[in-house]
Amino acid sequence: MTVEEVFENYTTAKRWLANTYMHLPAELNYMCGLSDTWARNPFTAGCDEMEIAYGGAASHYINNGSLNSSNSYSICPVWNECFMGVRKANIFLEHIDNTPLPEESNAVEFTEAIRKQWKGEAYFLRAFAYYQLVRTYGPVPIVDYVLPTSGDYTNIKRNTLEECIQFIVDDCDRAIEFLPVRFSGENLGRCSAGAAMALKSRVLLYAASPIYNGHTHFKDFVDNDGTHLFPISYDANKWNKAAAAALECINALEKAGHKLYDAKLPDYVNNYRDIYQELYNDEWIFWRNVEWYNHLDNCGTILSLKGFSILNPTQEMVDAYLMANGEVPITGYSNNGLTPIINSASGYEEEGYTTAEGDNGWSPAGIRKMYANREPRFYASINFSGQRWLGTTCDFWYTGKDGRRGAGSDYCKTGYLIAKIINPNANPSTGAGYTRKAWLYMRLAEIYLNYAEAINEAEGPAKAYPYINKIRARAGIPDLKPGLNKDQMREAIHHERRIELAFEGHRYWDVRRWGTAENTENKPIHCMNIMAGTSLQDDAYYERVKCEDRVFETKHYWFPIPQSEINITQRSLVQGPGWTEDE
Known part of the structure; x- marks a missing residue:
């Protein structure tokens, strides 16, 4: 069956869209080994949250500094998986307008409204793929068309970081136009306008953050033609844009019935635990089902x-x-x-x-x-x-x-x-x-934290307090102390993200976008003395000892592009800052 034949019928077109969802990473596999493509997540244990005892875990290559352009695909195949998803989304968007409506006048399986919905889903899936690419590699090539499987790739090069951010935002806006804020029933789990607004909030928060916003580490990184690929100066207004996007998202989600999960309160422990265990609850915005x-x-x-x-x-x-x-x-x-x-x-x-x-x-x-x-x-x-x-x-x-x-x-x-x-x-x-499982990409608490961080940087702490305190109240702890200044509030928000979103796939990216990874990741991690102790109350076991040394250099803010991809373009695609062919 040719691509054109796929889109001659709405049933096969629908299957094509469903297959595009398959490139969403199910990041439950913290312990993924080299070349694992399913449920890949070397990132949670690739930062100061966790250590994996399994010696074959891909996260060890991140932690010991042995990541390079030859093994980056094996450690986590973001480049390949995401660009496969982008290609499928591009094919769908190029052909779906040619799919005819059913001849039956009363057919409801495929209508113009459903065509628009499917296009909205494709735009979101492309945006989400590009979000993953940008957070991993920094500026990447924008491919918004169906790239031939064979041809001249020597014109493929990185777009600027700001072009990439705008491309993601534009795709999110297109998705918002075509999708409902929230799905239910048989459509539960499809990407929604709420998910697109949440992604837009996250991406604009990243764009405002130090490493993305004129940081000295990367402002001199240029393409082969001398184009600066990162912003060369700081733009404070980006925090305003991030705050506005987060607040718009919060208002729309809450209007649609989203709220912080509270079904088990006042049992604060089980309530927090069941945010993940009670699937599809009102806090959830976007996820991937992984079944068993x-x-x-x-x-x-x-x-x-x-x-x-x-x-x-x-x-x-x-x-x-x-x-x-x-x-x-x-x-x-x-x-x-x-x-x-x-x-x-x-x-x-x-x-x-x-x-x-x-x-x-x-x-x-x-x-x-x-x-x-x-x-x-x-x-x-x-x-x-x-x-x-x-x-x-x-x-x-x-x-x-x-x-x-x-x-x-x-x-x-x-x-x-x-x-x-x-x-x-x-x-x-x-x-x-x-029981069945799902990987949760976005939930309402994150958007509260996104808004608090952005509005603190844009205007100061006053408007951040209510959103941080909502999260703390749900967690069963007192409000933040009043009277914090911007710097103190920033520290409090960073700490709150570390706890509230722990093990959910945020910490690795947060310390990088904040520009603090060279402090948090370039030092040993510690543990209890597991080689000692004969009872619960043996003091020898509770001695703090070094677990392992960890390595972080400036180049580790970004993954290197797989060297094979650089070679295909005959080096029109420049390698990441600080990386060479031998690394």
Whole structure:
């Protein structure tokens, strides 16, 4: 069947559009190995959120600095997958207007209204593919036509970053024009105008952020003809555009019935956990269904329940969660990251053990005090030694039933195991409790945070407070302190994003767009001393130790384009800043 024949019938045209959705990444596979194309996500463990105990994980290549133009496709095939999706969207948009309406006068399967809806979906899918390309590689070629499969590619070159951002925004606007804010029923899961507005909000926030907005690192990066590919100066007005897009998105979503998930309140722990477990709830904006993916739950389950125990939050991530009083427990580190600087106002205690159950039952008696009196999102997100899970306890010290001594190649490497996103009822030892899954790309809390960040930079803290405090209230912690200045509010918003959106695929990109990755990623990560300890209350286990060194150079703000793609264009497509053919 030729392409032209596909679009002679609306049924096969519909299948073509459905196939274009297949290039959306299902990013549930944190532990993806080299050349994994399905559910690819080396990014969550490729930043300071997590470590993967599995030695073949692609994230290790990011963390140890061995990413290069020859292996970048194997580490994560964003270039290939996204441009395949772009090509399919372009073919659809070029041909769908030729698809005839059914001859039956009462046919409802394909109408002019449905044609417009499908075009809106294609525009969004192309925009989302370009968003992934830009966040990964920076400026990329804009291909808004059907590129021949054979021909002269020597005219393919990068567009400027600002052209790429505008292209994504324009496609989002086209999608908004053709789509409803929210779908329901059999159309649930299709990209909507709400999703397009959310993507536009995110992309404009990125565009306003330091690395995208005249940063000194990249302002001198030019094409072969001398064209500057990044903005050469800072434009403060970009924050206004980002704020306006976020607020427009919030208003439209809330009018359509979207809201912060609150079905389990006042049980703040289970409520936060079930944002992910209760599929398609009112907070969700856009997602990809992945049906059954039991391997994720197995990787997030302790060894004694026949899990693999390899999704391991770093000590730094654990330290980031707030105390129950809303205070940051640790403000920094000394002694090469081994000694925490404790915020005395937080009530945090590094040593000693609790004598009674606390935190509404979420912190068991006898645990290390460093895990007591923490905010509800901590207990919904992190499993630690002594915490309960599926009728037993997590025993990560050396001789514990989930510890290193009795483990093989899979084990808990940091003394922590992810609880967020993991199904709390899935039991590998019995094979019971597994449920269908979806990867959530966008939810309302992110848009609140987008607006707060943008409006703080544009106008100051006043209008940011309500949106941050809505998130904190839903999490069961006090409001932000009044009277913060812009810099203090910026720090608070960055910290709130780190916690609220943890393990959802944001942190890797946030520290890069903020220009802070050279500080957060170019240093060791730490963990508990998993090679010590014979009981829950053995102090030797709770010694902070270095887990591994991590490497970050300026060039690591962007992935290198696969060298094979550079070669196809005979180098009209320039390699990323700082990268060479040998790297």
